[in-house]
Amino acid sequence: MNFGIVGRVLGYLVLFIGAFMALPALFAWHYGGDDLAAILISSALTAAAGGLLILVFRPKGELLVKDSFAVVAFGWLLASTFGALPFLLSGHIPSFGDAFFESMSGFTTTGASILQRVEDLPHGLLFWRSLTHWLGGMGIIVLSLAILPMIGAGGTQLYKVEIPGPAPDKITPRVRQTATALWGVYLVLTGLETLLLLVGGMNLHEALCQTFGTVATGGFSTRTASIGGFHSLFVEAVVIVFMLLAGTNFTLHFHSLRGRPSAYWKSEEFRFYLGVVGVFAVLLTIDNVLAGAQRAGEAVRHSVFQTVSITTTTGFSTADFGQWSPSAQFILLFLMFIGGCAGSTGGSIKILRVMILIKQGLAELKKLLHPRAVIPVRIDGRSVPPGVVVNILGFMFLYLGLLIVSTLAMSLMGLDLVSAFSSVTASLGNIGPGLGLVGPAANYQAVPPAGKWLLSFCMLAGRLEIYTVLVLFTRDFWK
Amino acid sequence: MNFGIVGRVLGYLVLFIGAFMALPALFAWHYGGDDLAAILISSALTAAAGGLLILVFRPKGELLVKDSFAVVAFGWLLASTFGALPFLLSGHIPSFGDAFFESMSGFTTTGASILQRVEDLPHGLLFWRSLTHWLGGMGIIVLSLAILPMIGAGGTQLYKVEIPGPAPDKITPRVRQTATALWGVYLVLTGLETLLLLVGGMNLHEALCQTFGTVATGGFSTRTASIGGFHSLFVEAVVIVFMLLAGTNFTLHFHSLRGRPSAYWKSEEFRFYLGVVGVFAVLLTIDNVLAGAQRAGEAVRHSVFQTVSITTTTGFSTADFGQWSPSAQFILLFLMFIGGCAGSTGGSIKILRVMILIKQGLAELKKLLHPRAVIPVRIDGRSVPPGVVVNILGFMFLYLGLLIVSTLAMSLMGLDLVSAFSSVTASLGNIGPGLGLVGPAANYQAVPPAGKWLLSFCMLAGRLEIYTVLVLFTRDFWK
Numbered sequence: 001m002n003f004g005i006v007g008r009v010l011g012y013l014v015l016f017i018g019a020f021m022a023l024p025a026l027f028a029w030h031y032g033g034d035d036l037a038a039i040l041i042s043s044a045l046t047a048a049a050g051g052l053l054i055l056v057f058r059p060k061g062e063l064l065v066k067d068s069f070a071v072v073a074f075g076w077l078l079a080s081t082f083g084a085l086p087f088l089l090s091g092h093i094p095s096f097g098d099a100f101f102e103s104m105s106g107f108t109t110t111g112a113s114i115l116q117r118v119e120d121l122p123h124g125l126l127f128w129r130s131l132t133h134w135l136g137g138m139g140i141i142v143l144s145l146a147i148l149p150m151i152g153a154g155g156t157q158l159y160k161v162e163i164p165g166p167a168p169d170k171i172t173p174r175v176r177q178t179a180t181a182l183w184g185v186y187l188v189l190t191g192l193e194t195l196l197l198l199v200g201g202m203n204l205h206e207a208l209c210q211t212f213g214t215v216a217t218g219g220f221s222t223r224t225a226s227i228g229g230f231h232s233l234f235v236e237a238v239v240i241v242f243m244l245l246a247g248t249n250f251t252l253h254f255h256s257l258r259g260r261p262s263a264y265w266k267s268e269e270f271r272f273y274l275g276v277v278g279v280f281a282v283l284l285t286i287d288n289v290l291a292g293a294q295r296a297g298e299a300v301r302h303s304v305f306q307t308v309s310i311t312t313t314t315g316f317s318t319a320d321f322g323q324w325s326p327s328a329q330f331i332l333l334f335l336m337f338i339g340g341c342a343g344s345t346g347g348s349i350k351i352l353r354v355m356i357l358i359k360q361g362l363a364e365l366k367k368l369l370h371p372r373a374v375i376p377v378r379i380d381g382r383s384v385p386p387g388v389v390v391n392i393l394g395f396m397f398l399y400l401g402l403l404i405v406s407t408l409a410m411s412l413m414g415l416d417l418v419s420a421f422s423s424v425t426a427s428l429g430n431i432g433p434g435l436g437l438v439g440p441a442a443n444y445q446a447v448p449p450a451g452k453w454l455l456s457f458c459m460l461a462g463r464l465e466i467y468t469v470l471v472l473f474t475r476d477f478w479k
Numbered sequence: 480m481n482f483g484i485v486g487r488v489l490g491y492l493v494l495f496i497g498a499f500m501a502l503p504a505l506f507a508w509h510y511g512g513d514d515l516a517a518i519l520i521s522s523a524l525t526a527a528a529g530g531l532l533i534l535v536f537r538p539k540g541e542l543l544v545k546d547s548f549a550v551v552a553f554g555w556l557l558a559s560t561f562g563a564l565p566f567l568l569s570g571h572i573p574s575f576g577d578a579f580f581e582s583m584s585g586f587t588t589t590g591a592s593i594l595q596r597v598e599d600l601p602h603g604l605l606f607w608r609s610l611t612h613w614l615g616g617m618g619i620i621v622l623s624l625a626i627l628p629m630i631g632a633g634g635t636q637l638y639k640v641e642i643p644g645p646a647p648d649k650i651t652p653r654v655r656q657t658a659t660a661l662w663g664v665y666l667v668l669t670g671l672e673t674l675l676l677l678v679g680g681m682n683l684h685e686a687l688c689q690t691f692g693t694v695a696t697g698g699f700s701t702r703t704a705s706i707g708g709f710h711s712l713f714v715e716a717v718v719i720v721f722m723l724l725a726g727t728n729f730t731l732h733f734h735s736l737r738g739r740p741s742a743y744w745k746s747e748e749f750r751f752y753l754g755v756v757g758v759f760a761v762l763l764t765i766d767n768v769l770a771g772a773q774r775a776g777e778a779v780r781h782s783v784f785q786t787v788s789i790t791t792t793t794g795f796s797t798a799d800f801g802q803w804s805p806s807a808q809f810i811l812l813f814l815m816f817i818g819g820c821a822g823s824t825g826g827s828i829k830i831l832r833v834m835i836l837i838k839q840g841l842a843e844l845k846k847l848l849h850p851r852a853v854i855p856v857r858i859d860g861r862s863v864p865p866g867v868v869v870n871i872l873g874f875m876f877l878y879l880g881l882l883i884v885s886t887l888a889m890s891l892m893g894l895d896l897v898s899a900f901s902s903v904t905a906s907l908g909n910i911g912p913g914l915g916l917v918g919p920a921a922n923y924q925a926v927p928p929a930g931k932w933l934l935s936f937c938m939l940a941g942r943l944e945i946y947t948v949l950v951l952f953t954r955d956f957w958k
Contacts, residue, residue: 287891326899327890334883357876364873365949386865393872394843397836404813411806412766417897417914420805435896470844 001478006070007057013075015050017082018043020135021128024086027205028124035124038090046082066477068147069468076139076460079132080104086128092121097449104456106132108463109140109345111219111315111432112455114445118224123205126222130209134190137216137345140463141186141250145343146178148465185253189215193242200234210235214242217345219315219432226440227305228318236301236318240308247273247312247340268380273311273341273351281307284331291325310335313347315432322439329435333422336429347430347462349399353392355379360389398466403428406458413448423447427455428462480957485549486536492554494529496561497522499614500607503565506684507603514603517569525561545956547626548947555618555939558611559583565607571600576928583935585611587942588619588824590698590794590911591934593924597703602684605701609688613669616695616824619942620665620729624822625657627944664732668694672721679713689714693721696824698794698911705919706784707797715780715797719787726752726791726819747859752790752820752830760786763810770804789814792826794911801918808914812901815908826909826941828878832871834858839868877945882907885937892927902926906934907941 021043028036063071083103087093093102098114105112106129115121121129190211197207209222223229227239245253252270255263264270281304288299302319309316310332321332338354340346356377363375376383403424410420415437422434423444433440437447444452461469471477500522507515542550562582566572572581577593584591585608594600600608669690676686688701702708706718724732731749734742743749760783767778781798788795789811800811817833819825835856842854855862882903889899894916901913902923912919916926923931940948950956 325890326893326895327887330887330890330896330899333896334887357872360869361873361876361880364870365877365946365953366955370955386869389872390839390865390868391843393836393868394840394846396875397840398844401840408806408809408813411804411809414805416805417809417812420809467844474844476845476849 005059008059011053018047024124024128027127031123033122035090035122042085101452107136108459109136109216109218110430110459130212133216133218134212141182142179146175182250196238215246217314226317243312247346249341249343287328312340313431317440320441427458484538487538490532497526503603503607506606510602512601514569514601521564580931586615587938588615588695588697589909589938609691612695612697613691620661621658625654661729675717694725696725696793705796722791722793726825728820728822766807791819792910796919799920906937
């Protein structure tokens, strides 16, 4: 590993986080909260730490693939550590484990919270909490559309961004170019949703916070009752649309904004994504109508919202689905494994991988009847190389392996099977709420400290497509 | 499909089942139960149906791969249907759905039961119930070591039996030769365990029934409390050893009986299998000791028994593990997915597939750091062709797909998540008891009728490695 260059890049990152940390001070000052000093001190400390890193580390040579892993993994770790400072120093989240959990949950766009009552937090801290989502979302866009495709991790070579750029051997210029283009898209989405939510009656603080939670598929809200707390069909509709947009491959938005909206319909992944949302929204509605606890209109409204929220791994809620029927809960638990499109801010396994797995499974079945037939798996008309399929198998193995080991650990801490399994599922998939003890009407406060650390790790591993984190634990990496 | 030859082979199979069905009459007569007439009539009806099939169907040509699927799938269906007759005609299981469930559970060596009190069944029926296990085990040995490897289904080409035989294009002579050799092994195991259980104080009826349940990794017992009902450490030790032997690739036993016992230690799968059992037995013991509800000696005894019983997919129990800690329950639920060795009578995913998945996953991780490195996955020193890995991926996809869809269906019938998931897991993996509603101290009586049919289907699909059953639903198959 090239410590010099990695340290320097991390320094810039921490400095950048520190600068953004000053923004919430505006809201703290405006609303006269008790969090102003803590925010300013945290921001200064973070910026200073970043500056120190920049001074200490002297870059030599180029940033290589190996080094980019280190930047990504340590970058998220440092961001989450410094991001915990405002919660900690203000005294509003006095335990470091809890503050780190909340911050990691923010930067990984998970949205799992240890707060019993969200409204108890002053406006500055609430804004910072939502801003961590938005910054995390920026990071994910770079990671999933610029860094991972270049190294072909876990089948990501399939979703290379088709933006002309310099030769792929030098990592920096290409990353910069792709990031700039797609951050533009991200800003457009952010601006549009904020405007619409302002029109819907929110104040600027509320509109920005819910928007950050949406476009990053995060899920932190400024109300304990989440989006349901706004009691507005318009707000829910806006959030549904932007959750769907945030769960879409950003490359498609990029092409669309450049005047080629047909890109959406040409993408098989996008069609499949809408298909999944459509089918499960209908299933869930039928289930809720049959269960009889809600009127038909309500059932449609909550079912559609919840399907979109979970599939895109946002985790907002308008109803306590922990009270729905076992089958409705199972549908939502199942959706937690699908996730958004590749190249979106959504987490979990992702639509593209699920599609390839399904097509491969069907091809296998045909091959059994025609042993000599060659049945290629195709996406968008192009056949998927066998290496990609094997790659995805490797990813699934790691994902399920981590899920199983972590669920075992959570159950060893005394959580019942449903709570243990769903808390890990919701953390690995960067969703937020689970079922049982950690359901949408509850929070992660009751999880024992060791469990919070483990779930924080799961959020990070899930967010960084697991490979990027696990690679740090190999001997080869440190050579 | 060659209806002539398939019908003829099925005719012989039904005749064979009918003949074996007369055996329990001996016990019915000896113990003077009310089941004698029902058993004799069922046997006669079954044999007659078999004879009729033989008369009606005139074979033309050779048995091809396609046809062998039909023989296997319809064979198990017919066996289970006729196998339900004694339960039904005697009036002891008056519902056909229940009788079919019990019979399917027997022939698929699952061991899930709808009986509230096993002891209520007369001796003849109890013997028939256990005999269905033993006959099902015979079928599995042929299927997994003679039929499936020939067609390379789901990676089974790896465990081809190395018994010299005629060219593989003609299916019949090779199947006959392999079956004869391995049924010899099966008979030796059956004889030995029966003897040891007689020594352990059981009468002939009890010894044979528990033996059938063990060597077929079935799990039907003659007592409601299962093996725990015998209160004998010796009996438990014998059953543990024979469950382990039954979960081993029968080819290894074959080589060992031919004077090459080193075959065991040369097999990587066998070593891994013992490793899994060892590690999880220790984990479960620690868990049970920490939970504090059992004395240390008891904890070891029950933990080892339960680990072996679930890993081999037998499903016998000596304790109600439904009362154990959440983590202990999770360990057992996890073991339900591993299963016995390939080429054993054990079900579920199987050790060989799990090994290849793990090795592939680790290779993927290495490849990420060394993108140009070629890292072959090796089993017993030979590299696994990539096609096999892709095959296993296809199998896993179908297995998990069926698991998810069936769990959804079970939860729609009102079962809670743990009961729904574990009942499907235990049926697909041919284990028997699950958790919650269908735990080891309970039974499948409370499952709604539609659920029993679905679980019966899962048992069949799991037993026949899924491919063989699903292929029947494709249009190509019937052409």
